[in-house]
Amino acid sequence: MTVQYGEFPLPMSYEDSELDGMIEEYISEKKRTEGSFSYKDICIYLFRTAFNAGRLKKEEDTIYNNPIMTDYDAERVSKFLWYRIWDKKIFINFNEDQYAAHYPNDVRFGII
Secondary structure (H helix, E strand, O other), rough: EEEEEEEEOOOOOOOHHHHHHHHHHHHHHHHHHEEEEHHHHHHHHHHHHHHHHHOOOOOOOEEEEEEEOHHHHHHHHHHHHHHHHHHOOOEEEOOOOOOOOOOOOOEEEEEE
């Protein structure tokens, strides 16, 4: 048994179409409830969903203390968000909302 301590990137095993559908569902729910979301929030949601569904690519007989999203998967999320910006479904919200959770260097999106 191997234990990986610290942050360890694990890839998600979703095809692009599956990931795109999950992003669409997330945005639809946020539109109904809050009207906006942050990049970090959607990434945390997607990674946690993949973790809970057993959709992370892990090494056998290994425990990960602090798994995180890979740069590749984070870029895939960025790409699908960019498509939605071009389709005029979301926009980058430059306003700082004092009531929203903030992460350093995070980006907030409004939903049209």
